[in-house]
Amino acid sequence: MKSLTKQKPFDEVIQLSDQLNRVFLIGCGTCATMTKTGGINEVQAMKKSLQDEGKLVTGWVVLPMACDEMTAELLNENKKAVQDAQCIIVMACALGVQRINLYLPLPVIPALDTLFIGMEKSPGHFFEACAQCGQCILGETAGICPLTACHKGLLNGPCGGTDKGKCEVDPEKDCAFTLIYERLKEQGRLDLMRKYHPPKNYQVIPRPRESRLL
Amino acid sequence: MVSKLKQAMENGKFVITSEIGPPKGTDLEKMYHHIDLLKDKVDALNVTDHQSSVMRFPSIGGCLAIQELGGEPVLQLTCRDRNRIALQAELLLAYSKGIKNVLCLTGDAVPVGDHSQAKGIFDLDSVQLLHGVRQLEEGIDFGGNKLEGAVQFCAGATVTPEAEPIEPQLIKFEKKVAAGAEFFQTQAIYDLERFAKFMEFARQFPVKILAGIVLLSSAKMAQFMNDHVPGIFVPQELIDEMAAAPKGKALKKGIEIAGRTIAALKKESLCDGVHIMAINREEVVPEILAVAGL
Numbered sequence: 001m002k003s004l005t006k007q008k009p010f011d012e013v014i015q016l017s018d019q020l021n022r023v024f025l026i027g028c029g030t031c032a033t034m035t036k037t038g039g040i041n042e043v044q045a046m047k048k049s050l051q052d053e054g055k056l057v058t059g060w061v062v063l064p065m066a067c068d069e070m071t072a073e074l075l076n077e078n079k080k081a082v083q084d085a086q087c088i089i090v091m092a093c094a095l096g097v098q099r100i101n102l103y104l105p106l107p108v109i110p111a112l113d114t115l116f117i118g119m120e121k122s123p124g125h126f127f128e129a130c131a132q133c134g135q136c137i138l139g140e141t142a143g144i145c146p147l148t149a150c151h152k153g154l155l156n157g158p159c160g161g162t163d164k165g166k167c168e169v170d171p172e173k174d175c176a177f178t179l180i181y182e183r184l185k186e187q188g189r190l191d192l193m194r195k196y197h198p199p200k201n202y203q204v205i206p207r208p209r210e211s212r213l214l
Numbered sequence: 215m216v217s218k219l220k221q222a223m224e225n226g227k228f229v230i231t232s233e234i235g236p237p238k239g240t241d242l243e244k245m246y247h248h249i250d251l252l253k254d255k256v257d258a259l260n261v262t263d264h265q266s267s268v269m270r271f272p273s274i275g276g277c278l279a280i281q282e283l284g285g286e287p288v289l290q291l292t293c294r295d296r297n298r299i300a301l302q303a304e305l306l307l308a309y310s311k312g313i314k315n316v317l318c319l320t321g322d323a324v325p326v327g328d329h330s331q332a333k334g335i336f337d338l339d340s341v342q343l344l345h346g347v348r349q350l351e352e353g354i355d356f357g358g359n360k361l362e363g364a365v366q367f368c369a370g371a372t373v374t375p376e377a378e379p380i381e382p383q384l385i386k387f388e389k390k391v392a393a394g395a396e397f398f399q400t401q402a403i404y405d406l407e408r409f410a411k412f413m414e415f416a417r418q419f420p421v422k423i424l425a426g427i428v429l430l431s432s433a434k435m436a437q438f439m440n441d442h443v444p445g446i447f448v449p450q451e452l453i454d455e456m457a458a459a460p461k462g463k464a465l466k467k468g469i470e471i472a473g474r475t476i477a478a479l480k481k482e483s484l485c486d487g488v489h490i491m492a493i494n495r496e497e498v499v500p501e502i503l504a505v506a507g508l
């Protein structure tokens with residue numbers, strides 16, 4: 001499981017950090033390193049670009065996993081450089097940005113856009129596997145999630161846009177219901193496709209979603 | 215008062231429906247003109263609901279205009295832009311204004327339209343919406359609460375006889391029947407032999423099938439539909455026939471093909487009627503009907 005990100009246009013980062021000229025820069029050693037959006041190379045390139053814009057980079061660090069609690073300690077190790085900064089520019093997914101936001105009083109500025117939480121299907125090919133709906137129906141859909149695999153999140157079968165097994169929005173993408181159909185057929189369980197799925201409960205845990213284990 | 219469309223279908227008439235695409239804006243003149251032209255030539259007129267996810271004057275507005283002129287409207291209602299609360303409200307409004315027919319649709323995907331960044335709702339799908347209509351008729355809303363005054367609709371749905379693979383489509387068709395669909399308007403069909411095979415399947419169910427007729431306006435358009443529109447198969451002979459039409463006569467050829475297809479469907483009693491979609495060329499529908507001998 002990885003958090004998929006892409007870099008924001010540099011102009012947007014500059015605009016978000018307007019008037020905040022002393023910057024501490026943070027990357028992430030996990031997902032953003034793998035996607036080459038916030039690893040050591042990208043952080044160094046960003047450092048240079050910011051300096052070219054006349055910003056002072058007080059320091060930088062690539063945290064092993066920016067969303068982890070360990071982040072607090074590692075930020076502490078960079079206390080001096082962090083304190084010298086007026087803002088933190090974060091090259092991690094939005095979880096990393098929010099983790100850092102929990103620990104530091106300074107403005108945090110995301111340098112990446114978070115796309116989705118993805119699972120690797122084949123090397124380098126990620127897909128969104130789960131929308132965390134709170135009421136899993138994979139047991140009736142051959143283990144394929146129609147909420148994420150179908151563009152419209154339909155439950156009762158393909159829409160009229162399905163075309164030769166592909167989805168109406170993108171001929172490169174499979175139609176979820178062709179996948180579900182083929183799999184159920186293989187399993188001799190096509191009856192599941194005939195089953196009526198009533199409207200979904202979209203408020204299993206109303207947002208803001210929280211769960212307290214302790 | 216019951217739906218005139220339903221009455222016509224029940225009386226075994228070869229039913230003819232067509233559709234009106236409302237304007238993008240408030241200039242309703244052309245829409246009224248089309249309604250006026252078609253209302254007495256067909257059994258009912260659908261009004262599209264932001265077809266292809268392109269924002270337009272609403273379906274319900276078009277339906278009210280049809281009522282005003284004494285025609286029989288079919289409200290097209292998609293799940294794309296409304297959650298279950300708004301869908302029910304639309305149905306209550308429609309019924310209170312005397313609209314008796316509703317076509318329950320999932321709706322096209324948002325990114326194919328002209329507001330490609332909008333949020334697609336799809337809180338319900340077409341099968342759930344059909345169930346919901348039947349539930350409202352029992353005087354109960356989708357949340358299980360009692361209504362003060364119920365609704366009554368002749369509810370329809372769509373099906374794509376040329377979908378590939380076909381089996382998931384047929385399974386969904388059955389689910390729509392079980393959910394309460396009384397009639398189906400199909401995606402465009404051009405090949406009668408293939409359509410007859412679909413009808414063999416569909417005839418097992420107590421529903422009326424209106425074959426979709428989409429007017430071909432040029433060989434290029436025919437080829438495009440065949441290649442790019444999901445679930446449409448245009449036989450090569452028809453594309454060739456369109457291409458062979460003399461310059462400036464392609465539309466006439468398209469009208470002829472549509473008319474003779476309708477005539478053949480009727481003659482062979484292949485289905486219960488037709489739904490004519492003359493996208494942006496509503497004014498030629500009477501000609502198509504004339505060629506069909508209707």
Ligand code: SF4
Nearest residue numbers: 130131133136137145
């Ligand atoms: S149904 Fe889909 S979105 Fe819901 S929990 Fe299962 S996999 Fe996740």
Ligand code: SF4
Nearest residue numbers: 150159167168175176
């Ligand atoms: S084509 Fe298939 S995956 Fe795409 S929106 Fe329609 S049903 Fe969903």
